Amino acid sequence: MIGKLWVGLFALGVVSASSRADACVTFYEDVNYEGASVSAGIGDNHWIASEWNDRISSLTLDPTCYVEVFQNVEFGGAGWTFSGNTARLPDGWDNTISSYSCKCF
Numbered sequence: 001m002i003g004k005l006w007v008g009l010f011a012l013g014v015v016s017a018s019s020r021a022d023a024c025v026t027f028y029e030d031v032n033y034e035g036a037s038v039s040a041g042i043g044d045n046h047w048i049a050s051e052w053n054d055r056i057s058s059l060t061l062d063p064t065c066y067v068e069v070f071q072n073v074e075f076g077g078a079g080w081t082f083s084g085n086t087a088r089l090p091d092g093w094d095n096t097i098s099s100y101s102c103k104c105f
């Protein structure tokens with residue numbers, strides 16, 4: 001009984017550890033999580049690189065994470081924070097993101 005409890009706790013720990021290691025955010029080229037995608041871990045990205053600049057149209061987030069996105073490089077211009085999966089970026093945000101910061105609780 002005790003042994004099973006410890007096995008269960010260990011398994012739980014492994015699951016939560018691996019979910020922490022998963023992507024903080026995944027960006028998609030098209031709305032509804034379609035087209036090309038790119039995932040990123042926790043952290044700041046001051047320049048999303050030319051391949052993804054002004055291209056993102058939807059995003060998914062790890063349930064424990066949120067991402068602050070910016071219209072310009074170096075976290076400049078307007079900003080918006082997303083705290084959940086977003087199938088369609090709000091008006092004015094489609095194909096505009098150039099830098100971001102992804103954080104988890």
Ligand SMILES: [Ca+2]
Nearest residue numbers: 029055056057
């Ligand atoms: Ca797009």
